[in-house]
Amino acid sequence: MTESVDRRQFLTRLWLGCAGLFVGAGLWTSWDLIKPLTATGFGGKVRAVSPDAVPESGVLEIRAARAYLTRDADGEIIALSEKCTHLGCRVPFCQSSGQFECPCHGSNFNRVGEYRAGPAPRGLDRYPVEEENGLLVIDTGSTIEGPAPGGESIDEPATGGACAEGTHG
Secondary structure (H helix, E strand, O other): OOOOOOHHHHHHHHHHHHHHHHHHHHHHHHHHHHOOOOOEOOOOEEEOOOHHHOOOOOEEEEHHHOEEEEEOOOOOEEEEEOEOOOOOOEOOEEOOOOEEEOOOOOOEEOOOOOEEEOOOOOOOOEEOEEEEOOEEEEEOOOOEOOOOOOOOOOOOOOOOOOOOOOOOO
């Protein structure tokens, strides 16, 4: 025998079915918002260049990471943030002086990001760097605070004139 369904039972089941579909669709589409993502690009891991591309006594800019790659006195590759530790201005590397010069308020940093002069409280912040499959990977999601003012690990005085003439001091 078949059970007859009156109008009230039919509408109740219809509403419950629609509500179930609505909740299911909401959960399905929200999964993209709640699942953890692996960050790539700035704020995550940025694949850069081969270690051989980093100059022995120069600086290589990596725009995707908003960072610079250079080598310290021991030849170890370090990644420096391009942000000044004073007020966050972008700090370019000046080829003529061989140092980083903040155009906003005149802070200067040597080639490995150590503080030299100006209102910055410390050297340029750094990012962890590792080698994967022959390429350097810069983890811009983890910042290592720049070195405190004091001694410098490399002995490289300014090699020429400053790029950022007329900065505040």
